[in-house]
Structure formats: C-alpha cells, structure tokens
Amino acid sequence: MTTRGQTQQFDKALFKASVEKHLVTTYAKTPETADSRSWYLAVGKALAEISTGSLLETEKQIAEQNVRSVNYLSLEFLIGRLTGNNLISMGLYEEVSAAVEELGLNLTDLLEEERDPALGNGGLGRLAACFMDSLAAQEYPAVGYGLHYEYGLFSQSFEGGHQVEVPDAWRGIEGYPWEVVRPELGQTVGLFGSVETYTDKAGTSCRRWVPAMTVEGVAWDLPIVGYDNKSVYPLRLWECRSPAPFNLARFNDGDYVGAQYGQLEAGNVTKVLYPNDNHDQGKTLRLMQQYFHCACSVADILRRHFAAGNKIEDLAKLESIQLNDTHPTIAIPELMRILIDEHKLGWDAAWAISSKVFAYTNHTLLPEALERWSESLIADMLPRHMEIIFEINHRFMTLVEEKWPGNNEIKRKLSIIEEGQQRMVRMANLCVVSTYAVNGVAALHSELVKRDLFPEFNELFPGRLHNVTNGVTPRRWLKFCNPGLTELVNEKIGTEWPAKLEQLSGLAKFAEDKKFQKRYLAVKKDNKQRFADWVQDNMGIELDTNAIFDVQIKRLHEYKRQHLNLLHILSLYHRLLNEPTFDMHPRVFIFAAKAAPGYALAKDIIFAINKVADKVNNDPRLGGKLKVVFVPDYRVSLAEIIIPAADVSEQISTAGLEASGTGNMKLALNGALTIGTMDGANVEIREEVGDENIFIFGLLVDEVLKQKEEGHDPYRYYHADSLLRASLDLLNTDEFTPGNPGQLSAIRQNLLDGGDPYLVLADFADYVKAHEKIDAEYRDQATWARKTILNTALVGKFSSDRSIRDYVNNIWKLKAVSVK
Ligand code: 26Y
Numbered sequence: 001m002t003t004r005g006q007t008q009q010f011d012k013a014l015f016k017a018s019v020e021k022h023l024v025t026t027y028a029k030t031p032e033t034a035d036s037r038s039w040y041l042a043v044g045k046a047l048a049e050i051s052t053g054s055l056l057e058t059e060k061q062i063a064e065q066n067v068r069s070v071n072y073l074s075l076e077f078l079i080g081r082l083t084g085n086n087l088i089s090m091g092l093y094e095e096v097s098a099a100v101e102e103l104g105l106n107l108t109d110l111l112e113e114e115r116d117p118a119l120g121n122g123g124l125g126r127l128a129a130c131f132m133d134s135l136a137a138q139e140y141p142a143v144g145y146g147l148h149y150e151y152g153l154f155s156q157s158f159e160g161g162h163q164v165e166v167p168d169a170w171r172g173i174e175g176y177p178w179e180v181v182r183p184e185l186g187q188t189v190g191l192f193g194s195v196e197t198y199t200d201k202a203g204t205s206c207r208r209w210v211p212a213m214t215v216e217g218v219a220w221d222l223p224i225v226g227y228d229n230k231s232v233y234p235l236r237l238w239e240c241r242s243p244a245p246f247n248l249a250r251f252n253d254g255d256y257v258g259a260q261y262g263q264l265e266a267g268n269v270t271k272v273l274y275p276n277d278n279h280d281q282g283k284t285l286r287l288m289q290q291y292f293h294c295a296c297s298v299a300d301i302l303r304r305h306f307a308a309g310n311k312i313e314d315l316a317k318l319e320s321i322q323l324n325d326t327h328p329t330i331a332i333p334e335l336m337r338i339l340i341d342e343h344k345l346g347w348d349a350a351w352a353i354s355s356k357v358f359a360y361t362n363h364t365l366l367p368e369a370l371e372r373w374s375e376s377l378i379a380d381m382l383p384r385h386m387e388i389i390f391e392i393n394h395r396f397m398t399l400v401e402e403k404w405p406g407n408n409e410i411k412r413k414l415s416i417i418e419e420g421q422q423r424m425v426r427m428a429n430l431c432v433v434s435t436y437a438v439n440g441v442a443a444l445h446s447e448l449v450k451r452d453l454f455p456e457f458n459e460l461f462p463g464r465l466h467n468v469t470n471g472v473t474p475r476r477w478l479k480f481c482n483p484g485l486t487e488l489v490n491e492k493i494g495t496e497w498p499a500k501l502e503q504l505s506g507l508a509k510f511a512e513d514k515k516f517q518k519r520y521l522a523v524k525k526d527n528k529q530r531f532a533d534w535v536q537d538n539m540g541i542e543l544d545t546n547a548i549f550d551v552q553i554k555r556l557h558e559y560k561r562q563h564l565n566l567l568h569i570l571s572l573y574h575r576l577l578n579e580p581t582f583d584m585h586p587r588v589f590i591f592a593a594k595a596a597p598g599y600a601l602a603k604d605i606i607f608a609i610n611k612v613a614d615k616v617n618n619d620p621r622l623g624g625k626l627k628v629v630f631v632p633d634y635r636v637s638l639a640e641i642i643i644p645a646a647d648v649s650e651q652i653s654t655a656g657l658e659a660s661g662t663g664n665m666k667l668a669l670n671g672a673l674t675i676g677t678m679d680g681a682n683v684e685i686r687e688e689v690g691d692e693n694i695f696i697f698g699l700l701v702d703e704v705l706k707q708k709e710e711g712h713d714p715y716r717y718y719h720a721d722s723l724l725r726a727s728l729d730l731l732n733t734d735e736f737t738p739g740n741p742g743q744l745s746a747i748r749q750n751l752l753d754g755g756d757p758y759l760v761l762a763d764f765a766d767y768v769k770a771h772e773k774i775d776a777e778y779r780d781q782a783t784w785a786r787k788t789i790l791n792t793a794l795v796g797k798f799s800s801d802r803s804i805r806d807y808v809n810n811i812w813k814l815k816a817v818s819v820k
Pocket of ligand 1: 121122123124125127276277278279280281363364369370371441470658659660661662680
C-alpha cells in the first residue's frame with residue numbers, strides 16, 4: 001500500500017523497542033509467551049503513545065490561537081477499528097508493517113485481533129465517525145463528545161436461523177490500547193431533586209436547582225488522527241461512575257442502604273448502548289444517559305472556553321455545538337440553566353448566546369423515531385430544565401401568536417409541549433426553536449423536512465433550514481479497505497485523491513479502455529475471492545466469484561425492505577424450478593444486518609432469509625445459480641470486506657423514508673452498481689453517475705404519499721401478479737422449514753393483511769424488472785466494466801470532506817488551524 005508522506009517522526013528501532021516494552025510492562029508478556037492478541041495490544045499502545053503526544057500538542061496550539069471550534073455531540077460514534085486507519089493517517093502503514101515483520105509478526109494478522117468499538121447502531125453513528133475523520137483531515141478545530149459505553153452494540157449470532165444477542169465487551173479485560181483516561185477533566189452531574197427560590201446578594205429573587213444526587217463523569221479520549229497532517233483531535237467519551245457512595249438527601253434521612261442502592265443504579269448510566277435504530281422507546285435510563293452526556297460535554301466546552309481566557313459573552317463567537325439528531329437536545333436547557341443560574345445572565349442575554357451556539361441535524365422523518373419525553377419524567381429527573389423548557393415554549397408561543405393571531409390549531413401543532421393524557425416534550429420542536437441552523441442529510445430529505453415535517457417553522461424562521469448531503473471518508477472506505485483498487489487508482493491519477501476525492505473523475509476517461517477495464521475487473525475479482533474465502537472459513541459456504549455478488553448491508557428495518565429483496569429471491573427460486581425457459585446469471589445474495597432485540601418482525605425476516613439460504617444453497621435443482629448468505633454480526637470491519645467485493649448495491653427503501661443512506665455511497669465508490677428507489681442520497685448518486693449507470697425503480701415520494709392516501713390494497717397486487725403470488729405463497733408452505741409450515745407466514749401476513757405499510761407489493765414488479773436488466777447487463781462484461789468504473793469515478797461528491805466543508809461554510813464558519 002502506498003502511503004502519503006509520513007507525518008510523524010518514525011524510528012524503526014525505537015518503535016520496536018517501544019512495542020517490546022509495552023508487551024512486558026503493560027501486558028506482562030514476554031516475546032516468547034505473547035500471543036497474537038498481546039502483540040496487537042502492544043503495537044496499539046506504542047502507536048497510541050505517538051498519537052497522544054500529538055493530541056496534547058494539537059489541544060495546546062488550538063487553545064493558544066483561541067479560534068472558533070465545533071463540538072460534535074452524539075450519543076453514538078461507530079468508529080470501527082482504529083489501528084489500521086490511524087496507521088494510514090499517520091503515514092506509517094508500511095513502516096510499521098516492516099517493523100513488526102522484524103519482530104516475526106504479520107501486520108494484517110495483528111490488525112484482525114482488534115475488536116470493533118461498536119459505540120453506535122448504524123448510519124447516524126457511522127456518520128459521526130466519518131465526520132470526525134474529515135474534521136481532523138482538514139484541520140477544522142473540533143471535539144467529538146460521546147459516551148463511554150461499557151458494552152457497545154450487541155454482537156449477533158444465529159441459532160437455528162434465529163438472531164441471538166451477546167453483550168459486546170469491546171474493551172476486553174486489558175482495556176482498549178488507543179484510549180487514554182483524562183482524570184483532570186472529570187465532571188460532577190446532578191440528578192433529580194428540586195428547584196428553590198432564593199435572594200442573591202443584590203436582592204434579586206433567583207431560581208436554582210438542588211439535585212438530590214450526583215454522579216461523576218470520567219473523560220476518556222480516543223485519538224482522531226488527521227490524514228497526512230499533524231493534527232490529532234479528541235473523541236471524548238464520558239463514563240459514569242457513582243462517586244462517594246452517598247445519596248445526600250436520603251443519607252441524611254438515615255436511609256444508608258437505600259442511598260447506596262440509588263448510587264449503584266446511577267453507576268449503570270453508561271453501561272450499555274441502546275440497540276434501537278430509528279425507534280424510540282422512551283426509557284428513563286436513556287434520558288439519564290442523554291442528560292449525563294450533555295451535562296459533561298457542555299461543562300467541558302465551558303471549561304475550555306474559560307481556560308483560554310474568554311468571557312461568557314463570547315461563547316457564541318468561539319463555540320458551535322452540533323446536535324447529532326435530537327438525542328443531545330437536553331444540552332440546550334442545560335446551557336441556559338448555567339448561563340442564567342450560575343453566570344447570572346438575564347433570559348434575553350442567555351438566549352442570545354444559546355440560540356447562536358446550537359445547530360441541529362435531523363436524520364429521520366419516521367414518526368416512531370422522533371423523540372418525545374414525558375413532561376413528568378423530565379420534571380422529576382431535571383426539574384429546573386423543565387421550567388426552562390416551559391419558558392422557551394411560552395416565548396415561542398407568543399411569537400406564533402404574533403404570526404398567526406388566534407390560530408390555536410397551528411399553536412397546537414408547533415408547540416414544544418404536546419397536549420394529551422400525558423403531556424410530552426417534542427424534542428425536534430425544541431431543537432428547531434432553539435438553534436440557529438437545522439439541516440437534513442440529503443437534498444431530497446431536506447426538502448421533505450421543509451415541506452412535510454416543519455413547513456410552518458420554515459415560514460417562521462426563513463433561512464434556518466439547510467441541506468448538507470452526507471458523505472463517507474475515502475480513507476477508510478477506499479484507501480484502507482480496498483488496497484487493490486487504491487493501487488490501480490494511484491497509478492492512473494496519482495496519490496492525492498484520498499484528500500481530494502473529486503479527483504477520481506480523472507478515471508472516467510479510462511472507462512472504455514480495454515486494458516484498464518480488465519485490471520479493474522481483476523481487482524474486483526480478487527476482492528470477491530477475499531470475501532468468498534472469509535465466507536468459506538467462517539460459514540462453510542462455498543461461493544463462485546463468477547456469480548454476481550448482490551449486497552444488502554444495513555440495519556434490519558421494514559422501511560429498508562429486506563423483505564422485498566427476499567421476495568425477489570423467492571421469485572427467482574420459483575422461476576428456476578417452474579419456468580423451463582428461464583435463465584439467469586449465477587447470483588449470490590449477501591445480507592448482513594442486526595435487528596433491534598425487541599423488533600419481532602425484523603427478527604422474523606432474518607429467520608426467513610436464513611431458512612431460505614439453508615434450502616437454496618443445498619438444492620441441486622438450482623444448478624448453483626442461486627446462493628444466499630446472511631453474514632452474522634454485521635459491523636464496520638465486516639463492511640470493510642464486503643463492500644469491495646460487491647457488484648450490486650441494494651438501496652431499496654420506500655421512497656421518502658431513508659433520509660440519506662451512506663452505505664450507498666461506500667458501495668458505489670467501490671464500484672458496485674446501485675439498484676435503488678428515488679430516495680435519500682440515491683437521487684444525488686443518480687445525478688452524479690448518470691441514469692445509465694444506476695438501476696432506479698419504484699414509486700416516487702409523491703406517488704407513495706398518494707397511494708397511502710387513496711388506500712393501498714395489497715391484495716390487488718397479489719391477485720394481479722402471478723409471480724408475486726407464487727413468491728408470497730412460498731412463505732406459507734414448509735418448503736424452507738420442512739415439517740413446519742407456517743413458520744415464515746408472519747411476513748406474508750404482514751404484507752397482505754397487515755396493510756403492507758411500506759408498499760413492498762407496490763414496488764415488486766418494477767424491482768423484478770430492474771433485476772432482469774442487471775442480469776442482462778452483467779453478462780456483457782465490457783458494458784459492466786464501463787459502468788462500474790464510472791461509478792468509482794463519478795462519486796467524488798460523496799466524500800465526508802465535502803460534507804464537512806458544507807457545514808464549515810454554511811453553518812459552523814470555522815477556519816482551519818494547521819498544527820506545526
Ligand atoms: C430515538 C432513538 C431510539 C434513535 C436512535 C438511533 C433514533 C434514531 C437513531 C438512528 C438513526 C439513524 O441512524 N438515521 C440514519 O442516519 C444516517 C446518517 O444521516 C442516514 O444516512 C440514514 O438514512 C438514517 O436512517
């Protein structure tokens with residue numbers, strides 16, 4: 001792998017000595033007794049020593065220059081393994097590879113020892129990780145703030161085809177080599193209690209929160225290493241600990257054991273990441289996580305602000321706080337509380353600051369993912385914050401009254417407080433009212449946010465709603481994960497593209513070049529072989545790399561429609577067995593997805609795909625034309641093997657429901673052709689690669705809305721389309737569950753009698769047609785080569801570097817600081 005100029009001083013002998021020192025002193029192993037894992041840990045620690053030094057130096061230089069920075073607040077950072085990626089960013093990949101070889105080790109094997117830190121669920125968490133990478137690469141001052149979960153997203157295995165969840169102790173017993181604890185940055189966080197009125201020295205009557213208990217926040221920093229520069233930014237993760245084990249109020253009441261019990265519970269705050277993606281459960285402990293995260297982060301931002309010698313009045317000039325969805329919304333009343341109750345600012349002065357500090361990104365239109373917290377829960381846990389939210393809403397309602405006098409309907413709709421049996425706080429409304437910028441994550445999504453989610457807010461606050469189309473980091477998602485393609489690209493357009501992805505367009509002129517086509521396809525073949533070997537070793541399934549590798553990898557969700565993919569597979573099965581003239585190029589359907597543990601239908605879909613896989617993979621009648629592989633335990637490091645091996649990328653959500661997607665970008669970048677609906681960023685991918693180089697099908701957003709309005713009738717499709725009928729009916733037989741008919745019928749039931757809420761049946765016929773086109777075009781390898789090359793060449797727009805520049809120019813207004 002060719003690397004950029006190394007950005008760190010590197011002395012091979014010193015490095016080897018450092019690895020051996022860590023092996024002995026940190027991990028208590030001798031070179032003779034050490035296993036591969038100990039060596040990986042020692043190498044990680046030796047590298048972290050370098051990055052931690054740079055992190056401190058970066059912090060120092062940025063503080064000295066006292067420049068504006070962004071604080072990215074997110075409950076999730078799905079960073080994936082750091083060692084390989086950081087080596088690339090440090091420009092040390094080859095050097096370290098050579099150094100460890102002299103120690104008798106193989107770098108690729110060592111990198112496989114690292115467990116993925118899975119501190120996120122899916123798209124939103126992975127986006128946060130790409131954004132940190134791009135901030136550091138472009139040296140825009142930033143701190144990422146998240147939670148130090150003891151257990152990340154569960155790891156998944158299958159038992160009899162059913163998903164089984166196992167806790168993810170990502171740090172292992174030895175701890176994670178890249179993280180460093182920062183005891184001096186600890187914070188104390190209050191919870192529960194009451195609000196009291198008191199008179200201050202000036203004789204003014206004031207309010208203040210008297211928490212009933214406190215917990216401690218411990219800061220752990222992970223290094224985000226800037227690509228090809230000397231900047232290292234902190235990803236600061238807060239761990240919750242119960243401090244002095246006393247609940248003050250109850251201890252004084254003499255309830256010693258009860259007091260300690262409360263503290264023990266609070267110690268659970270950062271135990272585990274909630275495994276729900278796009279589905280809110282409204283659990284009390286989750287609110288506690290959110291507040292704990294916000295309180296620690298806001299306090300740390302203020303600490304930095306004052307440590308650099310600044311006044312509170314200058315906060316909005318120097319700091320921006322980006323809220324990654326509504327999950328950290330409680331940071332808004334927290335900052336207001338500190339400004340008013342602790343810094344003694346009046347409401348207007350506090351609001352003038354706060355409303356210029358916060359910005360909010362919306363990631364979803366799904367109603368079940370929009371957070372609402374019960375007023376009584378907030379009032380109980382955070383009584384002063386609830387008062388402040390009421391005051392924000394009161395003033396906002398005055399504004400609404402001025403704009404639409406006497407219109408109570410609009411008031412009811414826009415209010416931060418939702419009236420009803422149980423009053424609820426609408427976090428998205430609180431965000432739109434209290435921030436200076438709101439953005440969606442793809443052009444179509446941002447239009448829908450304006451048109452359907454917040455139309456009146458757009459009228460009230462013109463200019464507040466923006467679009468920033470998502471992106472992915474080309475370092476991890478091409479340079480690191482696809483060394484074969486990287487080498488080929490380097491040869492044609494030079495080595496600057498990982499920091500300037502638009503340069504990939506220079507490949508377009510080779511799209512018709514026979515020699516280049518051959519080499520590009522050879523790289524793809526190698527990557528397919530690498531994945532096929534993995535599947536053989538880990539799942540015992542043999543794959544033919546001449547087949548089309550058709551990939552759907554993402555969280556399992558009805559709106560993402562893995563079951564539409566399944567129905568298509570069933571239709572192929574049916575045709576292969578029943579249509580004598582039917583022929584198809586061999587296909588491997590590859591799935592990977594975790595279902596939220598409480599999401600029954602999602603788990604049914606996993607089970608069904610696994611059962612269908614068992615059957616078709618072993619059915620000699622199919623002549624090896626059809627294979628189905630459900631790869632267990634989808635995670636970043638698996639994506640790094642699957643994506644470079646993909647021929648076809650499945651992006652088949654119901655139009656209007658996938659805000660952006662980012663897997664679509666990674667797959668196109670690595671030369672997979674998209675089969676997709678006009679949804680999320682698919683629309684922009686089509687714009688970039690051209691209609692000939694993508695397979696678009698299905699209803700458009702407005703057609704979906706119309707069909708829902710007019711009443712979608714699944715049985716109309718069922719009766720009209722015999723292939724659909726045959727495919728659906730297979731789910732009612734025991735074809736895939738011998739002796740147990742009906743085990744898969746919940747899916748059919750949901751589609752036919754459950755109303756087919758995601759219009760799977762409406763899009764089926766067009767989807768099948770699009771797949772037939774793929775089949776035909778793949779058989780013509782020259783055509784396919786041109787299209788796949790053009791996909792890599794024309795998706796430069798989807799670098800997260802570009803996304804970050806959009807945020808910087810339109811929202812954050814930062815200047816880069818080049819660390820010396
Ligand atoms: C409220 C809570 C349970 C919750 C937790 C996680 C709600 C939502 C989520 C996660 C949302 C998410 O991952 N959204 C995805 O964000 C990506 C990055 O912007 C988009 O590409 C993707 O379309 C969207 O579904």
